[in-house]
Amino acid sequence: MKDFVLxxxxxxxxxxxxILEMRELAKSGDVDISExxxxxxxxxxxxxxxxxxxxxxxxxxxxxxxxKRPYTLDYIEQMTDWxxxxxxxxxxxxxxSIVAGLGQIDGRDVAIIGHQxxxxxxxxxxxxxxxxxxxxxxxxxxxxKLAEKFNRPVLTLIDTNGAYPGLGAEERGQxxxxxxxxFEMSQLTVPVVSVVIGEGGSGGALAxxxxxxxxxxxxxxYSVITPEGCASILxxxxxxxxxxxxxxxxxxxxxxxxxxxxxxxxEPFGGAHRDWKTTADTVRTAISxxxxxxxxxxxxxxxxxxxxxxxxxxxxEEA
Amino acid sequence: MSSWFKRDKENLKSSQKREVPEGVxxxxxxxxxxxxxxxxxxxxxxxxxxxxxxxxxxxxxxxxLSDEKTFKxxxxxLKSLDPLGFKDSKKxxxxxxAAMKKTERNEAVVTGEAALHGHPVVLAIMxxxxxxxxxxxxxxxxxxxxxxxxxxNKRALIIISSSGGMRMQxxxxxxxxMAKTSARLTRLAKAGLxxxxxxxxxxxxxxxxxxxxxxxLNIAEPGALIGFAGPRVIKxxxxxxxxxxxxxxxxxxxxGFLDQVVPRLEVKQRIAEFLSWMxxxxxxxxxxxxxxxx
Numbered sequence: 001m002k003d004f005v006l007x008x009x010x011x012x013x014x015x016x017x018x019i020l021e022m023r024e025l026a027k028s029g030d031v032d033i034s035e036x037x038x039x040x041x042x043x044x045x046x047x048x049x050x051x052x053x054x055x056x057x058x059x060x061x062x063x064x065x066x067x068k069r070p071y072t073l074d075y076i077e078q079m080t081d082w083x084x085x086x087x088x089x090x091x092x093x094x095x096x097s098i099v100a101g102l103g104q105i106d107g108r109d110v111a112i113i114g115h116q117x118x119x120x121x122x123x124x125x126x127x128x129x130x131x132x133x134x135x136x137x138x139x140x141x142x143x144x145k146l147a148e149k150f151n152r153p154v155l156t157l158i159d160t161n162g163a164y165p166g167l168g169a170e171e172r173g174q175x176x177x178x179x180x181x182x183f184e185m186s187q188l189t190v191p192v193v194s195v196v197i198g199e200g201g202s203g204g205a206l207a208x209x210x211x212x213x214x215x216x217x218x219x220x221x222y223s224v225i226t227p228e229g230c231a232s233i234l235x236x237x238x239x240x241x242x243x244x245x246x247x248x249x250x251x252x253x254x255x256x257x258x259x260x261x262x263x264x265x266x267e268p269f270g271g272a273h274r275d276w277k278t279t280a281d282t283v284r285t286a287i288s289x290x291x292x293x294x295x296x297x298x299x300x301x302x303x304x305x306x307x308x309x310x311x312x313x314x315x316x317e318e319a
Numbered sequence: 320m321s322s323w324f325k326r327d328k329e330n331l332k333s334s335q336k337r338e339v340p341e342g343v344x345x346x347x348x349x350x351x352x353x354x355x356x357x358x359x360x361x362x363x364x365x366x367x368x369x370x371x372x373x374x375x376x377x378x379x380x381x382x383x384l385s386d387e388k389t390f391k392x393x394x395x396x397l398k399s400l401d402p403l404g405f406k407d408s409k410k411x412x413x414x415x416x417a418a419m420k421k422t423e424r425n426e427a428v429v430t431g432e433a434a435l436h437g438h439p440v441v442l443a444i445m446x447x448x449x450x451x452x453x454x455x456x457x458x459x460x461x462x463x464x465x466x467x468x469x470x471x472n473k474r475a476l477i478i479i480s481s482s483g484g485m486r487m488q489x490x491x492x493x494x495x496x497m498a499k500t501s502a503r504l505t506r507l508a509k510a511g512l513x514x515x516x517x518x519x520x521x522x523x524x525x526x527x528x529x530x531x532x533x534x535x536l537n538i539a540e541p542g543a544l545i546g547f548a549g550p551r552v553i554k555x556x557x558x559x560x561x562x563x564x565x566x567x568x569x570x571x572x573x574x575g576f577l578d579q580v581v582p583r584l585e586v587k588q589r590i591a592e593f594l595s596w597m598x599x600x601x602x603x604x605x606x607x608x609x610x611x612x613x
Contacts, residue, residue, distance in 0.1 A: 163528075165548030165556050170566060173576045175527035175547035182501035183533050202485075203497060203528045203547070210498055224485045224494040224525070229552075234407035234487060248490045249403050258402070260491050307502040311463060313495040314456030315402035 004067050008051055008059055012270070015044045048270055055219075058242035060251050061227060063219040064198045068273035070280065071130075072099050072114030072157045075197065078280030079105050083112070088139060092172060095136030097128045097160075098208075100143040105155070106288040111147035113140045113208060114157030114197075130199075131164035134177035137207050141181050144188055153191040153291050156208040161226055163204030178207040185210035186310075187303050191294035193287050195265070196220040196252075197272075202229075212306050213290045214260065216252040217279070218267040222260075223250035260313060347371055365583050372540050372583055374520060377429050380444045380479050384587050385433030390442070392431040394464050399426060399457045403490050411488040418449045426457045427482070430465040432474065436591035437603025441469040443478045447521070452482030454526055455489040459496025462530060463503045470506055475513040475594055480531040483549075484524020497529035504533050513597045515590055518545050518568070518577075536578045536593055538586070539568040545577075 005013050019040050026033050055063070063069075076083050076099070083103035087094040100113040115132065118124030140156075147154050163174055185192060194211035200222025216222065225233075227241035230248055255261040265282050268275035294302065345356045349371025359366065363383050364373040375383070381390050405411040419425060427449035432441050443465045445452045462478065469476045485493040507514055516534030518527075520543035528547050531537070539545060546566040554561055564570050571577045581589050591602040 163547065165552045167553065167557060170546050170548065170553065171574050173574065176532045176576050178528035178547070179501060179532040182498055182529055183505060186502035187505045202494060203525050206494055206497060210502065223491050224487055230487050247403070247405050247407065248487070250490065255491055258492060260495060307505065310495060310498040310502045313499060314460050314492055315400050316456045316460055317398040317400050319396040319398065
């Protein structure tokens with residue numbers, strides 16, 4: 001995992017490694033190779049520009065899934081002055097695939113809720129690969145209601161392949177848990193800002209995403225189903241996911257064009273995984289700006305605008 | 320009897336084709352008894368022998384639930400477009416045209432107002448025959464408008480779901496219809512108006528995970544498949560067979576997600592009783608209404 005490199009990142013990383021090697025050599029060195037190093041560095045910049053200005057949708061999906069990409073807890077660590085995680089849905093159990101807690105960002109007290117993936121296999125088993133069960137969504141709602149009670153805004157970070165499709169999830173009402181969150185988030189009296197930080201997989205993502213403002217990182221994706229799911233249903237072949245990714249139009253730019261996303265947050269060169277701090281700073285600045293604007297609105301105005309915002313989404317013909 | 324029984328319209332023929340074969344005789348998929356088709360139709364496609372509930376087309380639910388000649392369709396003019404220019408093995412726009420031709424309807428839901436044993440209601444009836452009852456921009460918008468209409472006219476809302484979930488060919492726009500419909504339903508709740516959700520076979524995916532599960536009362540027909548993930552997906556995920564009756568209506572009642580499982584032939588009376596309790600308005604049976612009117 002430490003050395004995980006995507007196929008299209010490979011030439012860049014190889015070049016960068018070479019530069020590192022040469023720097024080491026220069027340190028020990030009798031020969032002056034600073035000019036060669038400079039040339040290689042310029043070459044690396046150019047190569048990165050070339051690769052990253054021509055990313056197709058499937059490559060973006062892979063970046064969104066990059067195992068070194070920052071996850072919810074990483075953002076919390078980078079962005080908050082203070083944070084305490086709280087647990088459990090008060091009914092069944094604590095779902096580790098959703099993290100929720102009380103925090104402070106830029107001096108503002110907020111509730112923070114987000115999907116949590118694992119980085120190692122062991123962690124992923126614990127986090128269920130960031131795929132929540134109903135109790136995860138119910139925990140999220142409980143914390144949102146807590147925020148409402150104490151008049152604190154809500155920040156949600158979206159990063160899931162989807163809600164977990166399993167026996168227990170169905171028995172405990174996955175559909176009801178998601179539906180309830182959509183319904184209740186629509187009428188929260190406090191501001192809600194959501195950021196898609198990685199994967200926005202279907203209803204499992206949306207269940208944390210009814211917001212006054214929806215922001216999205218540059219290389220995140222968000223759609224009605226995963227590209228694999230779409231491919232296996234519509235093309236009857238999950239290996240055609242790259243085709244489905246193109247057809248579904250699931251990138252941040254696509255969603256901005258379709259009027260679903262309010263703002264795209266640029267990622268550091270090469271993607272969020274290359275610089276967590278800069279990425280988190282971008283996110284923190286953007287959400288603080290949004291909260292500042294939203295805090296001025298009366299609860300009734302906030303709620304009506306939120307409901308009407310979703311009311312406007314959709315394309316149809318009216319004879 | 321109204322038109323879907325007489326089969327004087329092409330659409331009603333085709334929409335019944337799947338489970339009830341054309342002709343005088345029909346074999347019940349539940350008990351395999353050979354039945355006189357007309358008898359099955361008069362029974363709203365419930366097998367008189369074993370009680371199996373065959374899928375009923377939209378026209379059937381209109382007749383089942385609304386008092387005679389009270390149904391008036393609303394928002395029927397809305398039609399789907401192809402916002403993503405989506406193509407898999409077929410173009411999405413061609414799939415829409417084919418579904419419209421097959422069902423002779425514009426979309427996978429019909430919305431309208433009606434009287435239900437005298438209760439003023441708004442009905443939204445979904446059609447599995449139209450692209451699997453999938454929810455795209457039009458279905459979402461019609462349901463949202465049905466909610467608005469109920470609020471404006473102080474009517475109860477009844478949604479009859481049959482749907483495979485959100486319509487993939489509209490990508491994120493279809494996912495957002497879950498948000499749109501659920502958000503709008505808060506206004507109905509605030510107005511103190513009833514919403515009864517009736518789930519029929521099948522109701523899965525984002526449909527279940529939005530408006531279908533948000534009724535003041537959630538009821539379902541016997542034996543209907545209801546869930547979030549489809550059985551095939553779950554089976555793939557867990558790598559074993561699913562238990563008998565998993566994700567059927569009775570299972571959902573036992574696990575606490577349905578208030579009742581109500582046989583089709585009793586559902587109108589039951590809904591009327593619920594509405595009476597909620598609104599204080601007396602239930603007026605059709606025959607009495609007629610006498611009153613004379």
